[in-house]
Amino acid sequence: SKAEMGHTCRGTINLATANITVEDSCNFIISNGGAQTYHLKASSEVERQRWVTALELAKAKAVKMLEESDDSGDESVSQTDKTELQNTLRILSSKVEDLSTCNDLIAKHGTALQRSLSELEALRLPPDSTDKIKQVNERATLFRITSNAMINACRDFMLLAQTHGKKWQKSLQQERDQRIRLEETLEQLAKQHNHLERAFRGATVLPAGTAGTGGSGKDLCCPAKGDLSDEDDDNNEFFDAPEIFPMPDVMGHKRTGSNISGTSSDISLDEQYKHQVEDTKKEKRTRIPYKPNYSLNLWSIMKNCIGKELSKIPMPVNFNEPLSMLQRLTEDLEYHELLDRAARCESSLEQLCYVAAFTVSSYSTTVFRTSKPFNPLLGETFELDRLEENGYRSLCEQVSHHPPAAAHHADSKNGWTLRQEIKITSKFRGKYLSIMPLGTIHCVFHSSGHHYTWKKVTTTVHNIIVGKLWIDQSGEIEIVNHKTGDKCILKFVPYSYFSRDVARKVTGEVMDPSGKVHFLLLGTWDEKMDCYRVQLGTGDNGAEARPRAHEAEDSRVLLWKRNPLPKYAENMYYFSELALTLNAPENGTAPTDSRWRPDQRLMENGRWDEANAEKQRLEEKQRLSRKRREAEAARATEDG
Numbered sequence: 313s314k315a316e317m318g319h320t321c322r323g324t325i326n327l328a329t330a331n332i333t334v335e336d337s338c339n340f341i342i343s344n345g346g347a348q349t350y351h352l353k354a355s356s357e358v359e360r361q362r363w364v365t366a367l368e369l370a371k372a373k374a375v376k377m378l379e380e381s382d383d384s385g386d387e388s389v390s391q392t393d394k395t396e397l398q399n400t401l402r403i404l405s406s407k408v409e410d411l412s413t414c415n416d417l418i419a420k421h422g423t424a425l426q427r428s429l430s431e432l433e434a435l436r437l438p439p440d441s442t443d444k445i446k447q448v449n450e451r452a453t454l455f456r457i458t459s460n461a462m463i464n465a466c467r468d469f470m471l472l473a474q475t476h477g478k479k480w481q482k483s484l485q486q487e488r489d490q491r492i493r494l495e496e497t498l499e500q501l502a503k504q505h506n507h508l509e510r511a512f513r514g515a516t517v518l519p520a521g522t523a524g525t526g527g528s529g530k531d532l533c534c535p536a537k538g539d540l541s542d543e544d545d546d547n548n549e550f551f552d553a554p555e556i557f558p559m560p561d562v563m564g565h566k567r568t569g570s571n572i573s574g575t576s577s578d579i580s581l582d583e584q585y586k587h588q589v590e591d592t593k594k595e596k597r598t599r600i601p602y603k604p605n606y607s608l609n610l611w612s613i614m615k616n617c618i619g620k621e622l623s624k625i626p627m628p629v630n631f632n633e634p635l636s637m638l639q640r641l642t643e644d645l646e647y648h649e650l651l652d653r654a655a656r657c658e659s660s661l662e663q664l665c666y667v668a669a670f671t672v673s674s675y676s677t678t679v680f681r682t683s684k685p686f687n688p689l690l691g692e693t694f695e696l697d698r699l700e701e702n703g704y705r706s707l708c709e710q711v712s713h714h715p716p717a718a719a720h721h722a723d724s725k726n727g728w729t730l731r732q733e734i735k736i737t738s739k740f741r742g743k744y745l746s747i748m749p750l751g752t753i754h755c756v757f758h759s760s761g762h763h764y765t766w767k768k769v770t771t772t773v774h775n776i777i778v779g780k781l782w783i784d785q786s787g788e789i790e791i792v793n794h795k796t797g798d799k800c801i802l803k804f805v806p807y808s809y810f811s812r813d814v815a816r817k818v819t820g821e822v823m824d825p826s827g828k829v830h831f832l833l834l835g836t837w838d839e840k841m842d843c844y845r846v847q848l849g850t851g852d853n854g855a856e857a858r859p860r861a862h863e864a865e866d867s868r869v870l871l872w873k874r875n876p877l878p879k880y881a882e883n884m885y886y887f888s889e890l891a892l893t894l895n896a897p898e899n900g901t902a903p904t905d906s907r908w909r910p911d912q913r914l915m916e917n918g919r920w921d922e923a924n925a926e927k928q929r930l931e932e933k934q935r936l937s938r939k940r941r942e943a944e945a946a947r948a949t950e951d952g
Contacts, residue, residue, distance in 0.1 A: 323348065324348070325342055325343070325344045325348050325350065326344060326374070327367070327370050327371045327374040328371065328374040328375050328377075328378045329344055330342055330343065330344055330367075330371060331343045331344070332364060332367050332368060332371065334360070334364060335351075337357045337360070338353055338354050338355070338356065338357060338359075338360050339351065339352065339353050339354075339360070340352055340354075340360055340363070340364055342367070397477055397478070397481055400473075400477075401470075401473060401474055401477065404469075404470050404473060405470060407466075408463075408466050408467055408470045411462070411463050411466050412463055412467075414459075414463075415459055415460065415463040418455075418456060418459045419456060419459075419460075422452055422453075422455065422456040425452050426449060426452055426453070429445050429448060429449045429452070430449075432445050498777055498778075501777070501778045502777055502778060505778050505779070510605075513605050514605075596892075596893045596896070597892060597893055597896050598878060598889070598892060599878075599880075599884065599892065600634070600884050600885075600887070600892055600895075600916055601916060601917055601918050602880075602883040602884060602918075603883055603884065603885055604918045604920065606630060606920055627684070628920075628924050628927075629911065629915045629920050629923045629924055629927055630920065631683060631684055632683055632684055632685065632686055632915060633681065633683035633684070633685060633885040633887075634686075634885070634895060634912050634913075634915045634916035635685050635686065635887075635891065635894060635895055635906075635912070636685055636686045636688050636692065636694060636906035636909065636912060637685045637686065637687060637688050637710075637716070637718060637736070638688050638692065638693070638694035638708035638709070638710065638718055638720075638906050639685065639694050639708075639891075639894040639895065639906055640685045641708050641718060641720045641732070641734065642694060642696050642706050642708060642720070642894065643674070643677055643888070643890060643891055643894070644674040644720075644730075644732075645696075645704065645706060645722055645730070645890075646673070646674075646676075646677065646875075646888060646890045647669075647670060647673040647674075647676075647872060648702055648703075648704055648724065649702075650666050650667075650669050650670040650673060650871070650872055651666070651667070651670055651724065651726075651728045651730070651755065652703070652724070652726040652727075652728075653666050654666035654667055654670070654728070654757065655724075655726055655727035655728050655757050655758075655759065656727075660760070660762060660793060660795075660796045660798055661798055661822055661824065661830050661831060662831075663757070663760075663762060664764070664791065664793060664798050664800050664822050664831075665800075665822055665831050665833065665843045665869075665871060666871060667755060667764050667791055667800070668791055668800045668802055668820055668822065668833055668841070668871075669833075669841045669843075669871035669872040670755075670872075671753075671766055671789055671791060671802065672802065672818055672835070672837050672841050672872070673841075673872050673874075674768075675771075675785050675837040675838070676837060676838050676839075676874045677888050677891065678771065678783050678785070679783060679816070679837075679838040680877075680881075680882075680886035681783070681885070681886050682773060682781035682782070682783060683885060686906075686909065686911070686912050686927075687716060688710035688716075688718065688906065689710065689713075689909075689930060689934055690710055690711075690712070690713040690934060690937075690938075691709070691710060691904055692709070692710045692904055692905075692906055692909070693707065693708065693709045693710075693902055693904045693905055693906070694706075694707070694708045694709075694894075694905060694906040694907075695707050695708075695901055695902065695905060696894070699725065703724050703725045703726045704722055704723060704724035704725070704726070705722065705723055706720065706721070706722040707720070707721050707722075708720045708721075711733075712735075713934065713938060714938075715735050715736075715737065716735065716736055717733065717734065717735045717751075718733070718734050719731075719732075719733050720732045720733075720734070727757055727758045727759055728755060728756065728757050728758065729754075729755070729756045729758070730753070730754070730755050731753075731754050732751060732752070732753040732754065733751045733752070734749050734750070734751040734768070735749070735750040735751050736748075736749055736750075737750060740776065742776070742777070743774070743775070743776060743777065744772050744773060744774045744775075744776060745772065745773040745776055746770060746771075746772050747770065747771040747772070747773070748770050749767075749768040749771075750767075751767070751768075752765050752766070752767055753765065753766050753767065753768070760795075761795055762793050762795050762796065763793070763794045763795055764791055764792065764793055764794070765791070765792055765794065766789050766790065766791040766792070767789065767790075768789070769785050769786060769787035769788070769789055769804050770785070770786055770787050771783060771784075771785055772784045772785075772786065772806075784806055784807045784816070785804045785816070785837055786804050786805070786806035787804055788801060788802065788803050788804070789801075789802040789804070790802075796824075796825065797824070797825030798822070798823070798824055798825065799822075799823055799825075800820055800821065800822045800823070800833070801820060801821050801823075802818060802819070802820040802833070803818065803819050803820065804817075804818055804837060805817040805818070805819070814836060815836070816836040816837050816838050816839075817835075817836055818833070818834075818835055818836060818837050818841065819832075819833065819834055820832070820833030820834075821833070829846050830845070830846055831843055831844065831845055831846060832844045832846060833871075835871075835872075838874065839873070839874055840870065840871075840872060840873040840874065841870075841871045841872045842868050842869065842870055842871065843868070843869045843870075843871050844867050844868055844869075845867040845869075847867070875888065875889065878892065895907055895912065895913075895916060909930075910926050910930075911923045911924075911926040911927035911930060914926055
């Protein structure tokens with residue numbers, strides 16, 4: 313439309329505000345001040361000059377058109393806005409007239425006052441009185457000058473308001489129109505994307521050759537294809553997904569006992585369901601029910617959430633994966649063997665290399681995992697006992713509701729202890745979601761006493777509204793050995809469309825307390841990490857030796873490589889082998905354990921509508937419990 317002519321699309325540069333600079337004989341640059349820059353090259357200096365001249369002329373024309381459009385009448389301003397503007401200007405004019413009248417009165421009375429004071433000066437009075445009269449006369453003069461200046465300033469303000477009022481009104485109206493257009497466009501794009509995604513899934517869910525058969529040839533875990541509805545996304549019909557493990561209804565019997573987290577007394581389990589936990593410790597499951605093909609209008613939920621803290625937004629389970637945040641924290645231990653190998657290292661610098669690789673490995677599961685985990689309830693716990701199989705055991709607990717905070721402790725009989733306290737803060741920015749983990753991770757090796765600490769980097773989820781979701785990690789991690797002073801700096805390079813570097817790149821330097829680099833680390837956070845020993849010659853320092861590390865291929869050591877995903881992982885939320893086992897029922901776990909959460913269990917079994925209702929009930933109960941605690945705390949404060 314004509315109204316959109318003033319707003320350029322992505323990738324364009326407005327000539328009216330462009331900077332055109334000549335770089336050399338054939339190259340020149342067009343930029344809009346940083347957001348967009350074009351580097352152009354002509355075949356000869358003559359051709360370059362022709363282009364620059366033509367662009368300069370076009371820029372002058374664009375500037376002239378912009379000025380003319382600014383000076384033109386406010387056609388887009390409604391009649392109501394015009395009337396309101398005229399009324400405001402009329403009121404301003406009357407106020408300025410009142411001030412002008414006051415100014416005349418002040419000038420009249422000031423003149424009379426000065427005349428009286430001059431007459432007093434002519435009289436024969438004591439010397440002290442004459443000095444005081446002069447002071448009063450000077451103050452009266454200053455008062456009259458100040459009042460005149462105030463009236464002139466008010467008159468200038470009124471003229472300025474009359475001159476620019478129309479432009480301001482027009483700009484305001486354009487901003488309103490632009491915001492409305494943006495909201496409508498985004499909603500339309502979200503709906504179109506949703507319809508395309510559903511159509512694509514509907515076309516690819518069934519394997520080739522199964523159409524028209526009686527369904528006997530289907531895979532056991534392949535979800536049935538429901539009718540794809542073209543109705544409004546807000547009223548989509550939901551279809552139950554088939555289950556690999558035929559779970560009976562878990563809503564049958566109430567569990568009694570202590571209510572540690574405020575939720576355990578509501579978590580119910582069928583007797584038959586309890587028997588299924590008998591053999592889970594011996595045999596780890598390798599599959600979960602496939603993710604059902606449910607559709608949801610994302611924009612209808614997210615448009616009111618821009619700029620808010622994600623943990624305070626009520627989200628349906630459609631955006632979740634059937635794991636708790638506590639279970640996601642436990643997934644950091646998937647590559648625990650790196651710490652086992654680090655514990656056996658005699659050199660503290662080599663040990664630091666393995667600790668750095670372990671730090672990077674904790675992000676490898678996030679590359680395809682675009683769904684958010686369940687927010688744990690206050691007092692919720694998750695225990696993982698792998699002493700027999702892997703030599704470690706882990707315990708997490710949600711220790712704060714707002715802000716959300718969790719404590720995690722893991723012990724290994726192979727000689728290390730890991731602990732972390734994590735607060736997750738997140739902001740939805742419209743196009744992307746930023747997740748900032750706050751808190752420190754500690755790793756202590758028992759035999760050497762080496763104590764390492766580090767913090768996590770920022771995770772960004774892109775294409776929240778339109779397009780395929782993808783995740784990136786960016787920032788720096790500083791790992792410090794507090795016993796020796798050794799240090800490792802890891803740099804997570806943010807993805808750039810224009811960069812020639814490999815995507816998801818991570819670089820690192822392992823240095824001693826003096827700052828001398830001994831090892832270089834290179835790899836990606838989703839695939840592997842390599843280590844290169846820096847060969848220092850006589851008189852060399854770390855900075856000069858860095859390029860040599862890549863040349864010395866024989867010094868390369870593979871520290872870590874990502875395990876392949878299980879078969880059909882794309883249908884199981886892209887869970888790793890460890891993640892598939894985390895929510896499996898186990899005997900002997902606390903009533904507050906994440907495995908007992910009914911909404912999470914219902915979602916895993918494909919009953920998302922029931923899971924949404926249960927999730928809402930639990931969250932409401934937690935809110936009421938929190939209000940009750942706050943009221944009790946307030947009463948206790950009043951009682952001293």
